[in-house]
Amino acid sequence: MDYSERTIEMARLIAENCTSCKRCMKDCLFLQQYCEDPQKLFQQFLEEGLEPIIPYSCMLCGRCTVVCPLQLKLDEAFLAMRQDLIKDGLPLKQLKSVEMHQKLSTSKLFTAVNRGDTK
Ligand code: SF4
């Protein structure tokens, strides 16, 4: 997977500056589930990449930036990863069923028109 320079720069900024104080983790179940601390997570991204489920699991709520003493923008970095992943072909296998559902539910074959006629 080739991430953009912009995404890598965002991740590097966090990996190099995060002090692992974990303030952002206190109220974030996503970070609690997926990492020991953001510094390690973004370092891991730079060294070997991350499973797509990780950037896709961030709620993009921005709470981490508000409580971070350095105002590090984890949400923007996760969003940038997602944008790169989408360009690479929607890699989340789980979304394949959603794609099929969208196709079928808008297909004429499976769409009944109910005009409210009772006769
Ligand atoms: S933006 Fe993502 S990482 Fe930050 S607090 Fe919200 S869910 Fe957690």
Ligand code: SF4
């Ligand atoms: S609050 Fe900021 S410095 Fe502290 S662990 Fe989270 S991202 Fe790193």
